Amino acid sequence: MSDARLLAVEAVESHVRAFFTGHTVAVVNYDLGADRREVVPELRVLVVEPGPRSDSWAFVTAGCWASVEKHGHGLEFVMTAYVRDQRFIELMTMVAYYHCGGHQLDLEHSIPIGEPWVPGSACDHLLISLPYLHGPDLEHCPLPGGHARILWTLPVTTAEIEFRRRHGHEALEQLFDEAEIIPTDPFRASVA
16 A cells, blocks of 8 residues: 555544544454455544444444545545444445445445345445534545545435435435434334
């Protein structure tokens, strides 16, 4: 990994630690396997415990920007969950590999998980959205030579994805607001 890429990964980690001051943050170097590791070298998932800023767990990628930035701009991703679970670390590495492996994600995109978010959940897709639970201070991450946007990977249902295709992203977010969903509840009812 080049020095510039390593500096970018470290800058994302520093940004997340600063945003979540007062929280314990662990760094997980998930083994993607030899063939996949080349796509996202030195990928880290930052695991943020509940604390003064949030009562939920946060799982944040560090390494996506360094792999696929364009003109100094790129993305990282955050997932918010009710507990710490290896499953969420695996999902974040899946998102990173998908994004860096040729399926460039962006705001309002979605990814089918292929199975429930957690066993028994109706949520089987991830919707790329603004990090509403954390706000723009987490979203905007300055880096040496550019910046990263940290976007939210929100677990959603197939029905919600179909609704979004028919009515648009904004209409789906309006349904979420009206239903007052708890986005960390894996067993929440579908709004569509």
